[in-house]
Amino acid sequence: MIINNISNISSNALCTACGACAGICPSNAIEIVTNTAGYLAAVINTKLCIDCGKCAKICPSNPENKPSIETDDIFHGVCLAGYVGCASDNIIRQRSQSGGIVTALLCYLFEQKEIEGAIVNNLNPETKRPQAVFASSMSEIIEASGSYYAQSSVVKTILEHSDKKSAAVVLGCQAESLQLIREKYPNINLPTYTIGLVCAGQYSGDMIDDLIEQSGCDGEKISEFRFRDKRVGWPGDVHVKTPSGDYWLPKERRHSLKQVYELHRCMVCYDQMNIFCDIVCGDPWGISHKQNPEGYTVVIARTTKGKKILESAAKDGAVILEELSPEDILRGQTVDGRHKTKFYNARDIFREHKWLFPYPDDDFNNIPYASVENKIKMQGELNERLIYTRDLYLTPDREEYLRKIILKKKELQGNILRHLKEKIKRFGRVILR
Numbered sequence: 408m409i410i411n412n413i414s415n416i417s418s419n420a421l422c423t424a425c426g427a428c429a430g431i432c433p434s435n436a437i438e439i440v441t442n443t444a445g446y447l448a449a450v451i452n453t454k455l456c457i458d459c460g461k462c463a464k465i466c467p468s469n470p471e472n473k474p475s476i477e478t479d480d481i482f483h484g485v486c487l488a489g490y491v492g493c494a495s496d497n498i499i500r501q502r503s504q505s506g507g508i509v510t511a512l513l514c515y516l517f518e519q520k521e522i523e524g525a526i527v528n529n530l531n532p533e534t535k536r537p538q539a540v541f542a543s544s545m546s547e548i549i550e551a552s553g554s555y556y557a558q559s560s561v562v563k564t565i566l567e568h569s570d571k572k573s574a575a576v577v578l579g580c581q582a583e584s585l586q587l588i589r590e591k592y593p594n595i596n597l598p599t600y601t602i603g604l605v606c607a608g609q610y611s612g613d614m615i616d617d618l619i620e621q622s623g624c625d626g627e628k629i630s631e632f633r634f635r636d637k638r639v640g641w642p643g644d645v646h647v648k649t650p651s652g653d654y655w656l657p658k659e660r661r662h663s664l665k666q667v668y669e670l671h672r673c674m675v676c677y678d679q680m681n682i683f684c685d686i687v688c689g690d691p692w693g694i695s696h697k698q699n700p701e702g703y704t705v706v707i708a709r710t711t712k713g714k715k716i717l718e719s720a721a722k723d724g725a726v727i728l729e730e731l732s733p734e735d736i737l738r739g740q741t742v743d744g745r746h747k748t749k750f751y752n753a754r755d756i757f758r759e760h761k762w763l764f765p766y767p768d769d770d771f772n773n774i775p776y777a778s779v780e781n782k783i784k785m786q787g788e789l790n791e792r793l794i795y796t797r798d799l800y801l802t803p804d805r806e807e808y809l810r811k812i813i814l815k816k817k818e819l820q821g822n823i824l825r826h827l828k829e830k831i832k833r834f835g836r837v838i839l840r
């Protein structure tokens with residue numbers, strides 16, 4: 408299928424809403440809207456569209472696009488060095504998601520006058536959704552620390568600030584759009600530094616409303632929302648702050664909503680490890696000596712520029728870094744086991760359903776992946792999840808959408824109960840944590 412604009416991407420539930428298309432469109436014909444199912448999606452106003460095809464050329468879900476990279480293993484990417492560490496500044500570390508390395512690096516670049524500001528995300532208290540903003544002071548950068556696991560149109564904001572010397576914090580899909588823009592439109596000024604986040608998937612913004620409601624404070628003005636607040640110790644619980652008080656939800660409640668609100672496109676993304684950025688940062692999963700309540704960040708330097716800035720930030724005392732092999736980081740993120748298996752299974756399922764697959768068809772043929780046993784174990788469940796998320800994304804009616812959400816929650820609760828009963832049958836008792 409030849410794709411001339413991004414309308415086929417949204418109609419196949421493949422839009423991540425990175426916003427590259429809206430930012431590059433010369434006739435302002437593309438808008439990122441919230442669809443009936445609460446997902447952000449790019450929509451074309453056909454009256455304004457001049458058929459230039461620019462949007463299709465830089466969309467990371469267009470199967471005709473293949474950004475170049477100097478590595479054969481696109482699941483790992485180029486790994487120049489690996490580290491685990493934290494921000495030296497305690498305030499930055501405490502506010503941050505993991506160890507605060509991302510925020511500390513942005514502040515360091517700002518202090519060194521390497522950048523005029525940074526593209527980061529904060530919460531819009533009116534919409535209760537994350538929004539990408541250009542932060543032009545240290546305090547704005549620090550205020551925007553922490554992760555929002557819901558969609559945000561980061562590349563659109565980057566393109567709106569292309570006159571500035573900046574650094575940007577990006578997910579894999581966003582870094583991929585930037586690489587496509589770099590290759591196809593080299594005259595566009597892009598951020599000098601891209602700090603990537605490891606990403607196993609985004610959710611619709613409706614997950615935030617659901618968590619706020621479950622916290623017991625629906626309807627109140629929200630001054631802060633954190634998917635994972637470390638004040639109770641890393642990895643953190645859901646925290647909603649309002650003028651009248653603080654509301655907390657245990658992390659298990661957030662986990663129980665993942666399969667309700669997950670984004671279809673993210674389930675068929677190979678780029679968990681964000682291979683197109685200068686530096687990628689993530690949680691220290693699987694790094695046993697860093698499972699600490701104060702939090703650490705794992706880091707892989709992907710470019711020479713990224714490695715240099717990490718080394719000088721460590722030398723000047725902005726961050727504390729300990730070397731850690733990239734292999735350990737990749738193992739901790741279960742890239743070769745769980746992630747690759749999920750990706751290849753999803754590819755098979757896309758083929759079976761004849762859905763538009765977001766990458767060139769024969770890509771990924773020569774990369775070895777996990778055992779057949781793993782594959783069989785995962786395929787049934789993944790098929791159901793993919794069918795549900797695609798159907799949900801494309802639901803035309805809000806009431807129908809709400810019915811689907813309620814049904815899904817019941818089904819998942821039923822699964823948990825069945826699981827517990829099976830365990831009790833096998834082991835005699837279950838210890839609930």
Ligand SMILES: Cc1cc2nc3c(=O)[nH]c(=O)nc-3n(C[C@H](O)[C@H](O)[C@H](O)COP(=O)(O)OP(=O)(O)OC[C@H]3O[C@@H](n4cnc5c(N)ncnc54)[C@H](O)[C@@H]3O)c2cc1C
Nearest residue numbers: 503504505506507508509510527528553555606607689690
């Ligand atoms: C959608 C999503 C999925 C993730 N999945 C994983 C995962 O599977 N495994 C893992 O190890 N880590 C994952 N992370 C990364 C992790 O949550 C931390 O961001 C990372 O460990 C860096 O921690 P830090 O303390 O150094 O970052 P901080 O110093 O807290 O800085 C985080 C920066 O990210 C920016 N940001 C927040 N939300 C977004 C967003 N949606 N898009 C772009 N920028 C944003 C903030 O504005 C801030 O500048 C994910 C993050 C996101 C946003």
